[in-house]
Amino acid sequence: MFPFWSHAIAPLLEVVRPATVLEIGSQHGETTQQVLAALPTAELHVIDPAPGFDVEAWQTRHGERFVFHRALSLDVLPSLPPVDLALVDGDHNWFTVSNELDVLRRTAASAGRPLPVLVLHDVCWPYGRRDGYYAPETVPAEHRQPFAYQGMVPGRSELVADGGTNGWIANAAHEGGPRNGVRTALEDFLADLPSEGPDVRCLVIEVLAGLAIVASDDQRTRRPDLDALLDRLADPRVRATIHDEGVAELRAIFGHPDDGTDGA
Ligand SMILES: C[S@@+](CC[C@H](N)C(=O)[O-])C[C@H]1O[C@@H](n2cnc3c(N)ncnc32)[C@H](O)[C@@H]1O
Numbered sequence: 419m420f421p422f423w424s425h426a427i428a429p430l431l432e433v434v435r436p437a438t439v440l441e442i443g444s445q446h447g448e449t450t451q452q453v454l455a456a457l458p459t460a461e462l463h464v465i466d467p468a469p470g471f472d473v474e475a476w477q478t479r480h481g482e483r484f485v486f487h488r489a490l491s492l493d494v495l496p497s498l499p500p501v502d503l504a505l506v507d508g509d510h511n512w513f514t515v516s517n518e519l520d521v522l523r524r525t526a527a528s529a530g531r532p533l534p535v536l537v538l539h540d541v542c543w544p545y546g547r548r549d550g551y552y553a554p555e556t557v558p559a560e561h562r563q564p565f566a567y568q569g570m571v572p573g574r575s576e577l578v579a580d581g582g583t584n585g586w587i588a589n590a591a592h593e594g595g596p597r598n599g600v601r602t603a604l605e606d607f608l609a610d611l612p613s614e615g616p617d618v619r620c621l622v623i624e625v626l627a628g629l630a631i632v633a634s635d636d637q638r639t640r641r642p643d644l645d646a647l648l649d650r651l652a653d654p655r656v657r658a659t660i661h662d663e664g665v666a667e668l669r670a671i672f673g674h675p676d677d678g679t680d681g682a
Contacts, residue, residue, distance in 0.1 A: 419449050419507050419539045421664030422629045426651055427505070427537060430631065431456050433643045434535050436502030439463070442491045442518060443508030447471040453505075454480055463498055465491045465508065467553075490556055495521045500529040507539040511549035511590075513561035515603035523611070532636035533616045535644075538604055542628025544570045544583055546601035549590040563590035563598055604630055621648045625661035626668075 419427070431439075431453065437460055444450045444466045453462055462480075465487045473486045487494045491508050495518060504522055506515065519536065526533050540546065548570065549563045568589060569582020575593040577585075590598055597606075601622075608620060616634040623629045631648065638644045650656055 419505070419629070420452075421626050421667055422539070422623065422660060423449070423452055424663075425656060425660050426623060426629055426631070428452070428456055429647055430535065430537065431503070433641055433647050434503050434637070435641075436460055436535070438499065438501040438503075440498065440501040440504040440522075440534070441465070442495075442504070442506050445470050447476070449505065449507070450476075454484065459483070461485065463487065463501065465489060465494055491518050492521070496525070498525065500526045500531045501534050503535040503537065505537045505539075509550070509552050509557075510540045510545035510600050511551055511557060511562075512597045512599060512603045512606075513549075513557050515600050516607055519603070519607040523607075523616075532640075533618065533632075533634040535634075535637055536630070536632040538600060538630040538632075540627045541601040541604060541622055541630045542624055542626070543572055544589075544627070545599055546628055547599040548593040549598055550584065551588040554588045561597070563592070565590050601628070601630075604632070608632070619645070619648060621651055623651055623657055623660065625657050626664045 436457065439453055439457065439460055439462045441450055441453065441462065441464045444464045447469065450462070450464055461483045463485045467488060467490050469488065473488065477484055477486060492514065506518055508514065515538070522536070523533055549565070551557055551562065551565060554562060554565060565588040566577050567585060568577035568579060569585030570589055571578050571582045577589055577591060608618065611618070616636060618632050618634045619638060620630060620632045633644055633648065
């Protein structure tokens with residue numbers, strides 16, 4: 419998610435000024451740390467079953483406003499309070515993401531609050547149209563695609579026996595089709611929003627692994643700068659900058675541009 423930080427996520431936090439934020443999937447805590455620094459008084463709920471940082475030390479450092487849930491998102495989300503903004507970057511599959519979005523919508527609606535501003539990573543290749551499963555046994559078999567621990571290559575639906583991207587994760591055997599991938603989950607969520615609302619604007623930044631931002635009309639009316647920011651992020655020149663800077667950053671970290679999912 420970090421290639422999107424300076425041009426998209428940081429300005430979004432500045433405009434939305436959320437009092438409560440949720441991060442699904444924190445890994446090494448790179449984005450977590452940035453959110454805590456950017457919003458010094460906000461409460462941040464973080465969900466990750468296998469964090470790669472010292473959660474207890476972070477809890478001591480940040481106090482009660484840093485609330486960590488060592489769990490699968492769908493096990494803990496229904497018991498969380500409504501949030502103003504949610505960063506969704508956990509298990510990259512249709513079942514998990516569509517249910518995460520649905521629980522977030524229902525929680526907000528039952529509290530009489532607007533849909534949180536939703537920020538989803540991995541809406542483009544490789545997981546936009548293909549499920550990945552960190553732990554396939556945690557996703558009900560009837561909601562899983564056939565999968566294999568093999569890598570992915572752009573433009574090719576089948577997995578590859580040697581090399582490719584993210585072969586250490588269980589990846590759906592084929593790309594595309596119904597109920598497959600994060601982008602498909604987002605589109606299905608938007609298509610299934612109840613007719614009574616909320617109405618939303620959805621912007622997809624189609625560079626690198628892709629970032630989607632969903633803002634309800636309610637949020638955009640309350641925060642007039644939100645539309646201006648989304649307009650700016652729709653500008654191809656801004657996207658080109660995000661792409662070029664992101665590729666340089668990924669190259670510096672991984673030695674190749676890849677897609678940003680290994681470490682982001
Ligand atoms: C791509 S990484 C997140 C990167 C992070 N957002 C960042 O910007 O640095 C995905 C993380 O999601 C976690 N994860 C996997 N399945 C999950 C689930 N069902 N619920 C929450 N987190 C999950 C993994 O343990 C991993 O740390």
